[in-house]
Amino acid sequence: MTLWNAPFCLRQSDQTWTYDGSLAMVTEDALDALDWNTAFDDMRNRETGGIGNPDEQRQVGHVWLRAPELAPTGDLTALISETVAAVRDFAARVRSGELKTPEGKAFTDVVHIGIGGSQLGPQVLVDCLAEDENGARQGLQLHFLDNTDPDGIHRTLSRLGERLATTLFLVVSKSGSTPEPLNGLKLSVKALEAAGLPVPGRMVAITMDGSLLHKQATAEGWLTTFPMWDWVGGRFSIMSAVGLLPGELAGVDMASFLAGARTMDMWTRVMDWRDNPAAQMAGTWFVAGHGRGDRNIVVLPYADRLELFSRYLQQLVMESLGKRLDLDGNVVHQGITVYGNKGSTDQHAYVQQLRDGRNDMLVVFLQVLQTTARDVQVEDDITAGDYLQGFLLGTRRALFESGRPSLTLTAPELDAYAMGALIALFERAVSLYGSLIHINAFHQPGVEAGKKAAAAMLKLSLAVREALQGGAKTEAELAEVLGADAMELHYLLERLVLSGRVARDGERVKLA
């Protein structure tokens, strides 16, 4: 029985991913009707150094990171290649023990301090590739500080125990002024000082030249710094020093990772959607979701190592495509929602809804054919890995039979090369889709707005305490004096009371 048979459904890249759109339930005519000329013109413009991010008047050059010879100037080509070499050299010196802590010991651990694009990429890389099939790490052990929750930061640093003394700290912030990583840095410095460990000789910064963080690292004499560039967005930075350094430190074959991305770039640079899986995927997103994101993308990787990949993709897709304005300034409120964890685990969670409930999603199956050479028989002639594939194919069929569209991406095995190719495939699909819906996929104005709103709340918290220096007041009096929203004020006060900085006195509050 043939489920569906589109003529454009199966394309194989050199030893990496097979793209299978046969169950996507979109027609060739619908895909062919999209404005591919614009999408491919935009792609060529970006890749040759045009202004791909008009709102910020920036180039969009993350593809040059894996093909430096494509950079628009020889200087840039040299800069990229030199940075790759410098990262590799530094990581090799750390891993070999040549580069030591100030106390003369080899580094054993890395604390990576970053958030958003600076963090999810490295975490996905390490989670997927740092361990062999026996659970043995190939390089140093990485830990992540990715928030300003003091409880989470304390726990991560405390778990290091005595290995705090042999931990290398990577502080990653493009602007060098994002509060979360700066707070992570401050708490790490306090922990080091409390342990009597000098700070600069175990710190590395990855940031833009001239940023506040860069100045601090230079002034304090940190081990080294590596650059971030304004033509690489945070969510596209995994192939820059942001991903390369933690990857190399963790023992991941980053040369192979870059090579995989480069291969995928070549395959998906073809200016015919039929022969270009990134274009075919972007077009499928468009047709399936009516160009408005009416279908959520559900990522179902049947491989435990890919459990975090959906979160990486969620950031890549939603931060790129979730935009208020199109390129002409019209209000469009675009976006595609992405979520997912891992199959077959999720079949016992939300697949019930995918199959029977709202028909509002496009599922992306990720299939890895050779799960591990150490696969084990659980029944006659059937292994645990056969079961995993059985669940994937069974779910794929069950969703199709109940009218739910899906794509299937298949790799022979999951290594650094395949991961580089997979990430490049989605980066390129996102960029092409941005062109198809006529938005700027390379800025993130809403993130800046959120930072400003948070700063206003901290200012209000300080103003509360200043106002209480004049004596106890009721919440209503404070709200009026400060022109504050009653509920926001209430939450700030509750926290100040619980942390012992403000006390309640009947109906009134006062400084503690």
Place this chain on the structure above:
Amino acid sequence: MTLWNAPFCLRQSDQTWTYDGSLAMVTEDALDALDWNTAFDDMRNRETGGIGNPDEQRQVGHVWLRAPELAPTGDLTALISETVAAVRDFAARVRSGELKTPEGKAFTDVVHIGIGGSQLGPQVLVDCLAEDENGARQGLQLHFLDNTDPDGIHRTLSRLGERLATTLFLVVSKSGSTPEPLNGLKLSVKALEAAGLPVPGRMVAITMDGSLLHKQATAEGWLTTFPMWDWVGGRFSIMSAVGLLPGELAGVDMASFLAGARTMDMWTRVMDWRDNPAAQMAGTWFVAGHGRGDRNIVVLPYADRLELFSRYLQQLVMESLGKRLDLDGNVVHQGITVYGNKGSTDQHAYVQQLRDGRNDMLVVFLQVLQTTARDVQVEDDITAGDYLQGFLLGTRRALFESGRPSLTLTAPELDAYAMGALIALFERAVSLYGSLIHINAFHQPGVEAGKKAAAAMLKLSLAVREALQGGAKTEAELAEVLGADAMELHYLLERLVLSGRVARDGERVKLA
């Protein structure tokens, strides 16, 4: 400035969660117009022992687990109380070292083998509550096998190293026949046998009386078994032995966890939506999503410890509400999509889309006022935890100002009591919402269908090899002989080739 002020917006339970619907953008009239009589009648019917799950003709009694005296018969009350006592006693004997491995050593680790409802609950509990603020564990260390990926299973078991010999194995499967946990069990047994360790004296089963797993445990003389009951669904089983045993072993205060749930039950049993936050939340989901789930629920917990909670909620909500038929057999394709990770991390990921993109979500903020007693100043009079709250309140305001609705749930601190209450709140909201949209929230017919489809694929994989015993064939010939879909057959063959069981010979394939 007042953002919004609904008269029904702020309710506080005894020392647990405050419910704040003030920014939900739903009117009191719209909430009041819902069919609360039916919803509360259904609630009373369930809680007094009626058939709450009509398709399977089962009672729905998970609330009795935290209030055994409410169970419909004295026998059931006794059974629940005895099981709680037995779990506590067993865990105490393991933790004290009284109960030892067959080799006479104290247990140090637990491998929990389960999937879906049997797994996410324990994992959330442990992730949230097993470590103190210094990262120190209170009890044994837990590890989870939650899939049939042999690579993931190998890595988890291999990481144990020598501690494999002091590991207790919990095998959890209600039916006792779910393939993923059975495969996890089989691979664990192989690992133990390879290490020369006798199996039964380190195994515990949690399953229904009389299941295949129960029979195996009894026949082989496992350490003990604990019951699952047909009146507790997997996704509602965290307060049964399924959650209690791993929680107690990990050192979580499960008595307090049950007490928190019990308190929330009492608060949310009130038959007036204005005074019942579970009802108010369910009603808000209904009004905001037009009773069809038109808004995704985005869970934003501003606490690292709650990072997995959105996944727990995703299962609870989507498996309960994602249904094809209503109670009268009409095709309705219901459901609500749930996703989320943690704030403020996600502000650098998908909050860009929440704020600027598609207006298709209802955000649920989870606020913990006292993050840790060890909070640290990062600027004058501002701590890392103040920043965390600032980001929450800033994002809440920014979303409101761009017309995105939200709810805010606030707890003074995050302990076992608060977690029990939080889970009970959502369990009850899901049940009430099920009544409001007139579906059965307590079965999962789509999961069974997925299992059958997977079994058919495994059968096809065996049939391929049987067919090849007659000699080499092309893929087209095989597809015709077996009546198989060409693409499914191709994927099965690719895996068989890569794992060395089938070989390619030109256009044909043959047994290797």
